[in-house]
Amino acid sequence: MNSIEALLAKFISTRKKTEEICAPLEVEDYVPQPIADVSPPKWHLGHTTWFFEQFVLLPFDPGYRVFSEDFAYLFNSYYNHAGNRVLRPNRGLMSRPPVREVMAYRSHVTERLSLWLEKGDFEQEAEERVVLGIYHEEQHQELLVYDMKYILGNQPTFPVYGEGFRTKPVSEGQFSKVSSGVFEIGFEGEGFCYDNELGRHRVFLEEFEISESLVSNGEYLEFIQAGGYLNFDPWLDEGWSFIQKEQIRAPLYWHEVEGEWWNYTLRGFEKVDWNLPVQHISYYEAQAFASWKGFRLPTEFEWEVAAKQFDWGQLWEWTGSSYLPYPGFKKAPGALGEYNGKFMVSQQVLRGGSVATPQGHSRPTYRNFFHPSSRWIFSGIRLAK
Amino acid sequence: MNSIEALLAKFISTRKKTEEICAPLEVEDYVPQPIADVSPPKWHLGHTTWFFEQFVLLPFDPGYRVFSEDFAYLFNSYYNHAGNRVLRPNRGLMSRPPVREVMAYRSHVTERLSLWLEKGDFEQEAEERVVLGIYHEEQHQELLVYDMKYILGNQPTFPVYGEGFRTKPVSEGQFSKVSSGVFEIGFEGEGFCYDNELGRHRVFLEEFEISESLVSNGEYLEFIQAGGYLNFDPWLDEGWSFIQKEQIRAPLYWHEVEGEWWNYTLRGFEKVDWNLPVQHISYYEAQAFASWKGFRLPTEFEWEVAAKQFDWGQLWEWTGSSYLPYPGFKKAPGALGEYNGKFMVSQQVLRGGSVATPQGHSRPTYRNFFHPSSRWIFSGIRLAK
Amino acid sequence: MNSIEALLAKFISTRKKTEEICAPLEVEDYVPQPIADVSPPKWHLGHTTWFFEQFVLLPFDPGYRVFSEDFAYLFNSYYNHAGNRVLRPNRGLMSRPPVREVMAYRSHVTERLSLWLEKGDFEQEAEERVVLGIYHEEQHQELLVYDMKYILGNQPTFPVYGEGFRTKPVSEGQFSKVSSGVFEIGFEGEGFCYDNELGRHRVFLEEFEISESLVSNGEYLEFIQAGGYLNFDPWLDEGWSFIQKEQIRAPLYWHEVEGEWWNYTLRGFEKVDWNLPVQHISYYEAQAFASWKGFRLPTEFEWEVAAKQFDWGQLWEWTGSSYLPYPGFKKAPGALGEYNGKFMVSQQVLRGGSVATPQGHSRPTYRNFFHPSSRWIFSGIRLAK
Amino acid sequence: MNSIEALLAKFISTRKKTEEICAPLEVEDYVPQPIADVSPPKWHLGHTTWFFEQFVLLPFDPGYRVFSEDFAYLFNSYYNHAGNRVLRPNRGLMSRPPVREVMAYRSHVTERLSLWLEKGDFEQEAEERVVLGIYHEEQHQELLVYDMKYILGNQPTFPVYGEGFRTKPVSEGQFSKVSSGVFEIGFEGEGFCYDNELGRHRVFLEEFEISESLVSNGEYLEFIQAGGYLNFDPWLDEGWSFIQKEQIRAPLYWHEVEGEWWNYTLRGFEKVDWNLPVQHISYYEAQAFASWKGFRLPTEFEWEVAAKQFDWGQLWEWTGSSYLPYPGFKKAPGALGEYNGKFMVSQQVLRGGSVATPQGHSRPTYRNFFHPSSRWIFSGIRLAK
């Protein structure tokens, strides 16, 4: 019973948090999809709601009637098992339903699921789905921050979002050494984790060293000033092509104005703060920077093993590991099996968490992953050797 | 004095009319740009306002200060002379300024221009600019209707816009004969016209016949049912490629549902009314239909000469004429010279007017023009032989 | 009998001429298709042969067996009536059949058709097809020159083709005046013409003046040096976009090397000869140049009426007319009807002829047409006002 | 001395082998580049020659003069350090130099390098470069086979190449078990290896089983017949998109003709032999097949550890490992450092060798790598669990 109360409280606070994140937006900001990766905020609001409706209320609450047939179609993301989905790059064309109706949908589902939770009459699997739904919504809270920043940061007027989601200055750190040996990797214990963390297994690591701090904007500026973006030598071939094609010469949101570097932050257009950790760099840039410095990025296993030895959680940290299944990985049956496993190719693992990660959402075994070209995420660099 | 009063009244009613057209929209509908041709309603609202600010208030009202530097940048359409413009396909990403601010911009400019007009202290050229601005806004009113229909008609939920902009049934008409001879073409007389109608000149026309009525949905259905979209024979090569690439098998907004043809209209999703004139066909389709019937489309000169002999104004009528300058065409100096002349290649002329054309906006010498692939416009077919 | 002998002689000399044009090529030059517009020389050799096989030998010579089923498939160009065709942009991937076999195919068809002609036992229609085939092959002879030049001119080594196809210097000409009136346009008389020249009809022309000479490289250089490619003012909107997108700053084959203008000619890489007529410009460039000079391009009707008053035949001359059917235009039944009519949209008419046009191939009523972006053709500029 | 003789013999036989592989081609087959991945045979011939000229003769033979400045430009592949390169997708447009001259270039370099080798007056590094050049040429021999097959297999006439490069039937194999433990991975000992195999290091492997045989065409047919290409369930998300976009429903070169499966082989168009190992499948297909069977692909470490327990070398075997640097990986300085390291992202490792791999070219530690979408390579499937 106690656990149900806690779950209900967590559910309600999570739902509310999502809405608070969006509060500073204009109605119009909920609509555009400037690039395929960035979803309209309205879509996140509907999609996280749809998840609870589709995977909890419909299968487990016998009296529940779908709020709107259309919404099931519009707010499915990538769950082929759950029916046809709106093709991703077209989300920004859906002006309907209006935000107001999406909010009504949210309230309806929040209320109905709360009532159903309060009754407490459900199986273990149903409860697990609610927990998954909460974690799912937390993931989308973080994406919301990325996407809002991208939408606002591409308005010619650079509108201010407000406080929140700020990183702290980094001081130049030391390298910390870890001796070779066999280590256990993957989730263990009680509590929630994703399927991709399961399959705890042993890896052998050769001795390595890992930096105790993230790379700062100031250190990254040296790379720019040394012609880092103009010399193919430290770059992966694919990375070099990418920066040529996209004409990239600095982190995302940086603009050179009359010889000075400014950047868009959620507080508007500001001069770059050299003490903050460098943010909004792709894997290609992270790798090139590390290579130029004579270092490398840690593997995800090195990171997990060494994580106790440094602070983390400001920015997701690109690792040198591709996103692949652990030995013994099993995907869940049905639509929930599409959550993680099907993305296990052409993605790079990031570890840690960011200032946009909801509190308590991450853990040392958490495996985040994005395409190596991703720059709109809250990504940073930690060096290893 | 009288004329200034009339101009002021016309100005104010035009401004109001634009806003009335948008009234049934949700705020969210003002934002998307689903295809490059379709501009967000918000953009039309700002752009028509910018036109008055840029070409009347700034040059002719000495006390006028620009409402917002950003708006000048955001709401320029294609006037290279007037500074950098937002690249057309990105309009749908501009969530800012919000609709509310665009409306404030509208009010501000409407008010300031009204005051300035009331004072009556201006040159001939300034007055001509106001008149041009009114015609410009009327053109955008019509585009607004096309664009709103496209945005709403591509929502999976097919939302209802409301009454208005309805065509009337057509009855099968006769062909009317015109004997060969030399005719005068182009605008003559007092009143407003565009530069592309000037250069009144003589053309020789061989004898021709022209239909007194537009082609109906029912007649067009015969073409579809006879495999018109499946046989390259009546098609222009470019048209045939176009319908293959875009997978076109019927007019825009038509959907075959369980063997019956429905279409999206501003009143929602309805069965096709076979007596209405066929609408939303490209030039390619109009030409292929005419060719399949053993006829052809009239030239714009034939149309102009014969216009007294039939009713027109329901739908813009594709002609067989490409959009080219009349002998002696001169483009206006400066930015206003970009209004028409620079589009004189790869466009096809349409004549007449449509139910979305503001009253009094068209005339028999009016030359409308669009790319032959355009289907979202209110276009129809009149046959000739 | 005499006429059959003459036809046979013409047939044989035409076939031989095509092969002579290709003689300076390496086997490898017969293969690539660098852009969609440019066909591999091998393809022209096969296609012109296929035309005689498909449209003469198969229907009219009862004993004829097809040389190779595959060739019918590979060497059809755009005749939907005659079966599936190789998609145009893939021609450059067809390394087979080797040139040697295409030449065998040519010999076979030339021989068989010669024997059949010698027997003289055929209908009028068959003879007309042979004549059409000869004109068709002559058209492809000209395209062969364009395409060879493009293939060779895009080798980093700029190989020499050899003599031939040279233009002569132009001296600055006067304008010649034509008074207004009704004129007859279109082909009349005996001899061969294409269907698009038929439908002789009357047009009324207002008084105009037309230059007696083509624009020279020297005059065009003034346009470049005055920033003609950097200022949107004289350009059509579509033309301005085109030169931005393609990064065009001079005619095709011009290269600026250390401050001096060189160009690729069939004689190799040479300094631009300022007295030669400017060549390899698109319609957009021709129109922008004319507009910058304060003139315009003649219409195709003006050109035809005035043609006796000046020399022509060095370069095809862009006219201000779009390619549209003449009144009463009728396309031939079946595959031959696809020859001309289906291209009557989005093309601009060129009149005259070029140094690559086979002797006797052109005439004052001849209507050549290309897309306004075409630059690899032998095009030039004649001004009008 | 003995070793120099052996090196010389190996050098000469390698050069000759490359030319023998091309012998059945027509001159025209040397030219096209049907897709970006497939290079023209002419290019391989020139490029392998350029490698010896650029990296051996120029730096180490003082009397050597470059054969042709142009060739250095044309036949560089991806070595940014060695100057500008022809952009990869344009190789098929280079009809010049003709094959004949490329062969002359080959003879020249083979001869000069042979003379220089015979003198025996060179440093260790120079000898290492020759060895690398031989391995480089062997790699291109294998690519030549892939590329020739692709060029010929995409001719509508399916020309026969001839004997050679045949796989042998596979019999259904058992799974072989390997117990968990720490294993050494990477190259050790004398002899040649690439930089990507160095950095021998320890890995811990959990117990696994690996199949002793490759998957056969017959087994793969079951997957097709069970709707494997029509059901997203076993597919990676990126793989599912890939097969939709490319409309893939079977391995490359398979064609269904009247209900029977045929495929293009180097012997022409033949019925699929069900006992041969399935070939020409992408990583996506290999992974989906394995997943559908309830198995998975081995990692490259499992493969290396288990390699003694089965026969390999018929087809390169997709592993579940992404191509990443080994601990302590160091790329060589200068242009040779671009050989391997810069491709370490978005690629999947293949292990083993194929019937197109030159004898003695592979070894158990050899790491081949391709993009997961690659289908024109000689790839196959081995299952693990």
Ligand SMILES: [Fe+3]
């Ligand atoms: Fe989701």
Ligand SMILES: [Fe+3]
């Ligand atoms: Fe406008």
Ligand SMILES: [Fe+3]
């Ligand atoms: Fe042809």
Ligand SMILES: [Fe+3]
């Ligand atoms: Fe290479």
